[in-house]
Amino acid sequence: MDRPHITRRRARIGGGLFLLLLSALAAEGAGPPRVLILHSHGREFAPFNILSSTFRTELARQSSEPLEFYEASMEAARYEETAMDLPLADYLQAMFAQRQPDLILTTAEPSSLFMARHRSRLFPSTPLVGVVNQRMVPAMAGTTNATIIPIHVELAVLLENILEVLPATTNVIMVLGKSPFELYWTEQCRREFAPFASRVAVSYVNELTLDQICARVARLPPRSAVLYGMLAMDAAGVPYEQERALRILHAAANAPLFGVLEHHLGNGIVGGRLISMEALGREAARVGLRLLRRETPADVRPTRPSQPAYDWRELRRWDISEAGLPAGREVRFRVPTFWEEYKWQLIAIHALCLLEGLLIFLLWRNRRRLRRLQGALCQSEERLSLATTSAKVGIWSWNVASGAIEATPEAKDIFGWGASERMTLPMFLARLHPDDRTAVQQALDRALQDQTIHEIQCRIVRPDGQTRWIAARGRAHSRDGAPVNMLGVLLDVTEREQAQAEAQRQQAELAHTSRVSTMGELAASITHELNQPLGAILSNTEAAEMFLGQNPPALAELRDILADIRKDDERASEVICRMRSLFRKRQMELRPIDLNSVVQAVVRMVSGDAALRKTTIAAALSPRLPPVQGDRVHLQQVLLNLIMNAMEAMAGQAPETRRLTVHTRLDDQGAVEVAVSDCGPGIEPNQLGRLFEPFSTTKANGMGMGLAISRRIIEAHHGRLTAANQAGGGALFRLILPVAEEERES
Amino acid sequence: MSEHEMYVAVVDDDDSFSRAISRLLRAAGMDSVVFASAEAFLRDPTHPRASCIILDIHLGGMSGLDLCRLLSSEGHVAHVIMVTAHDEPEFCQEARQIGCAAYFRKPVPGKLLLEAVHNVVNAPNP
Numbered sequence: 108m109d110r111p112h113i114t115r116r117r118a119r120i121g122g123g124l125f126l127l128l129l130s131a132l133a134a135e136g137a138g139p140p141r142v143l144i145l146h147s148h149g150r151e152f153a154p155f156n157i158l159s160s161t162f163r164t165e166l167a168r169q170s171s172e173p174l175e176f177y178e179a180s181m182e183a184a185r186y187e188e189t190a191m192d193l194p195l196a197d198y199l200q201a202m203f204a205q206r207q208p209d210l211i212l213t214t215a216e217p218s219s220l221f222m223a224r225h226r227s228r229l230f231p232s233t234p235l236v237g238v239v240n241q242r243m244v245p246a247m248a249g250t251t252n253a254t255i256i257p258i259h260v261e262l263a264v265l266l267e268n269i270l271e272v273l274p275a276t277t278n279v280i281m282v283l284g285k286s287p288f289e290l291y292w293t294e295q296c297r298r299e300f301a302p303f304a305s306r307v308a309v310s311y312v313n314e315l316t317l318d319q320i321c322a323r324v325a326r327l328p329p330r331s332a333v334l335y336g337m338l339a340m341d342a343a344g345v346p347y348e349q350e351r352a353l354r355i356l357h358a359a360a361n362a363p364l365f366g367v368l369e370h371h372l373g374n375g376i377v378g379g380r381l382i383s384m385e386a387l388g389r390e391a392a393r394v395g396l397r398l399l400r401r402e403t404p405a406d407v408r409p410t411r412p413s414q415p416a417y418d419w420r421e422l423r424r425w426d427i428s429e430a431g432l433p434a435g436r437e438v439r440f441r442v443p444t445f446w447e448e449y450k451w452q453l454i455a456i457h458a459l460c461l462l463e464g465l466l467i468f469l470l471w472r473n474r475r476r477l478r479r480l481q482g483a484l485c486q487s488e489e490r491l492s493l494a495t496t497s498a499k500v501g502i503w504s505w506n507v508a509s510g511a512i513e514a515t516p517e518a519k520d521i522f523g524w525g526a527s528e529r530m531t532l533p534m535f536l537a538r539l540h541p542d543d544r545t546a547v548q549q550a551l552d553r554a555l556q557d558q559t560i561h562e563i564q565c566r567i568v569r570p571d572g573q574t575r576w577i578a579a580r581g582r583a584h585s586r587d588g589a590p591v592n593m594l595g596v597l598l599d600v601t602e603r604e605q606a607q608a609e610a611q612r613q614q615a616e617l618a619h620t621s622r623v624s625t626m627g628e629l630a631a632s633i634t635h636e637l638n639q640p641l642g643a644i645l646s647n648t649e650a651a652e653m654f655l656g657q658n659p660p661a662l663a664e665l666r667d668i669l670a671d672i673r674k675d676d677e678r679a680s681e682v683i684c685r686m687r688s689l690f691r692k693r694q695m696e697l698r699p700i701d702l703n704s705v706v707q708a709v710v711r712m713v714s715g716d717a718a719l720r721k722t723t724i725a726a727a728l729s730p731r732l733p734p735v736q737g738d739r740v741h742l743q744q745v746l747l748n749l750i751m752n753a754m755e756a757m758a759g760q761a762p763e764t765r766r767l768t769v770h771t772r773l774d775d776q777g778a779v780e781v782a783v784s785d786c787g788p789g790i791e792p793n794q795l796g797r798l799f800e801p802f803s804t805t806k807a808n809g810m811g812m813g814l815a816i817s818r819r820i821i822e823a824h825h826g827r828l829t830a831a832n833q834a835g836g837g838a839l840f841r842l843i844l845p846v847a848e849e850e851r852e853s
Numbered sequence: 854m855s856e857h858e859m860y861v862a863v864v865d866d867d868d869s870f871s872r873a874i875s876r877l878l879r880a881a882g883m884d885s886v887v888f889a890s891a892e893a894f895l896r897d898p899t900h901p902r903a904s905c906i907i908l909d910i911h912l913g914g915m916s917g918l919d920l921c922r923l924l925s926s927e928g929h930v931a932h933v934i935m936v937t938a939h940d941e942p943e944f945c946q947e948a949r950q951i952g953c954a955a956y957f958r959k960p961v962p963g964k965l966l967l968e969a970v971h972n973v974v975n976a977p978n979p
Contacts, residue, residue: 638938642959649963653880
């Protein structure tokens with residue numbers, strides 16, 4: 108048998124109870140308040156040990172003054188209900204003989220009922236706080252100066268706890284021991300579990316030792332559960348304090364364990380709605396404190412089973428999903444996962460990895476873009492190179508400050524420089540044809556001043572002595588207003604120039620051929636014009652010979668003759684001069700000329716022919732005509748061609764209708780116009796469109812080149828040559844030439 | 854030159870040529886009268902006395918051939934020598950058809966021309 112717990116005060120009190128009682132009475136009212144805790148089952152008897160220790164701690168903490176605690180125990184679990192009543196009452200009376208306790212706490216029914224039975228003897232003036240099973244509250248009724256805190260034990264809730272978590276459960280082992288307290292609760296269970304009989308078979312183990320119970324719970328069929336009430340003493344009478352049995356059962360059981368009290372959680376039970384002994388202890392302390400202060404105890408707050416709480420480890424062990432647990436649950440003892448434990452480290456590592464990954468990705472992407480760009484650049488460069496190589500275009504860049512010229516191999520090749528040779532501006536200038544050097548330098552200076560594209564065409568003399576024509580285009584780039592470099596392209600245009608020159612030569616040749624053929628048509632005129640003076644000269648010469656033979660010679664006659672011969676000779680050479688200009692092959696030279704004089708010259712030239720053809724030519728010339736930019740001979744040829752055509756056109760009609768007019772005038776647009784009109788049949792409408800096409804002719808023996816060449820000549824003069832039919836009959840050719848630039852400006 | 858004397862008429866619009874021919878005739882001892890056009894010749898009342906006409910084809914107005922045709926249609930019989938700067942064969946043919954005594958192209962050798970004039974002048978009237 109455990110000895111009742113006695114405080115150290117007892118030793119001081121010593122022996123003679125009565126003496127002490129007297130002295131205690133004398134000393135009443137002095138010293139710190141005394142609190143007596145009367146246990147039912149021993150000081151360490153679970154679960155009430157939690158209640159009493161919480162009460163003690165809370166009371167001491169909340170009290171404004173120091174407290175003296177006294178504890179005694181009924182040891183009711185081991186003795187018949189009232190067997191110890193009298194000695195205990197005597198003992199307590201003796202303990203508090205000198206001074207009565209100021210507050211009494213009884214935990215559980217035995218000690219509470221003991222106090223109720225002996226209240227008249229045991230300090231009726233001292234307030235009593237009794238914590239009892241709510242079923243025993245009526246038994247406490249009428250107890251003097253007592254405040255009852257009921258323990259609400261809803262047994263049905265215990266089974267519901269199990270079925271809530273494991274609805275399939277059909278078999279429950281209810282663990283309660285053999286002590287009277289446990290037998291009492293066993294009876295209560297049997298009664299209150301009755302409604303569940305159809306769903307769950309509940310078996311009890313009061314008659315088994317702990318070993319037997321262990322063996323039993325180790326081999327339970329599926330869908331079983333163990334409900335641990337308490338095991339204070341097994342069938343063999345072995346006591347188990349402080350839930351020691353629970354831990355043993357937990358180790359042995361093959362089915363989940365459930366419990367009743369909150370402190371069971373963490374000792375091997377799954378969990379559920381549990382009764383908190385701590386809460387009861389706190390409530391008892393709250394009520395006790397008020398009583399110590401002589402305040403009327405306020406309403407006792409009911410302490411109900413807690414919100415459902417579960418042991419995470421058990422849930423895991425029995426593979427119970429948290430999702431199926433009731434709402435508002437609390438899961439305790441969660442072993443932090445690796446993630447939870449090292450959350451920040453992991454986040455940091457992941458963030459670092461992510462960052463690194465991102466960096467790698469960015470670098471990779473950058474690299475890929477770079478490679479793509481490089482590829483594109485290569486391709487572009489290749490294309491450019493192909494284009495420049497095949498077009499034989501050189502690219503150059505001139506650094507103005509250093510004078511260095513960067514150039515592509517094509518550019519260097521044009522100058523006859525090696526691909527690896529360095530080029531500079533002086534080297535470039537040295538290669539220029541002496542005649543072009545000044546012009547090029549001036550062009551470069553101009554290009555540096557403005558930022559527009561400049562083009563120059565000049566000759567270079569290569570080291571092999573070859574003269575080549577080059578064309579260069581470039582644009583200067585400046586920084587802060589000062590030219591920094593000039594970039595451009597370079598092209599050898601020698602072939603082009605030669606081709607152009609050749610084309611010009613051929614054109615001149617053709618024009619000449621055409622002119623010669625026109626001149627052939629003028630043969631009659633020429634013959635006539637030359638034969639006149641030649642005839643006169645011959646006759647004069649022969650007359651002179653005859654006069655010389657006379658005696659004396661007729662010197663006066665001779666003088667007249669010589670004068671006439673001279674005049675006729677001059678006349679002949681004038682004719683030849685006039686004709687020769689038409690026969691000569693020559694380039695076109697544009698200079699300001701008076702169109703009227705051209706018209707007059709041509710009219711004079713054809714006058715003989717016109718007479719032969721019985722054609723009247725009238726010239727209506729506008730006075731004060733501004734000069735045009737033109738080549739006299741070429742324009743003469745065009746006019747000649749038009750006049751000859753007109754005369755030809757009128758050949759088949761009566762001589763009096765063969766009239767041809769040449770007009771000149773300044774038109775509305777400020778251009779000079781020469782119009783050649785005839786009275787012939789006009790141009791056939793279907794011919795009008797292609798009149799100026801080469802080889803288009805209406806003449807039996809014509810080449811068809813006259814009008815085509817005429818138009819080419821006029822276009823080279825930036826003028827126009829048109830053909831039309833006049834309303835009153837006959838063709839009208841208009842030759843329109845722009846006024847010479849100098850004239851326009853003035 | 855007396856009033857009834859016969860003379861050689863030179864009808865040509867080129868006065869230099871006319872002058873040269875008239876000198877040549879003078880050197881050969883023949884009288885000549887120069888006319889610048891066919892019209893001027895016809896206007897001159899003495900023209901029927903011209904024993905010989907040295908005539909150009911291309912004249913300012915009426916052509917030498919026309920004058921030739923007109924004279925023969927009017928019954929004036931003159932000995933016409935055609936001298937022209939042109940060398941179109943058709944003119945030569947036409948001149949012969951009309952009945953010209955000779956046809957020369959300028960420049961005409963003086964010896965040939967004077968021979969032709971002599972032949973015409975000394976020949977009996979047709």
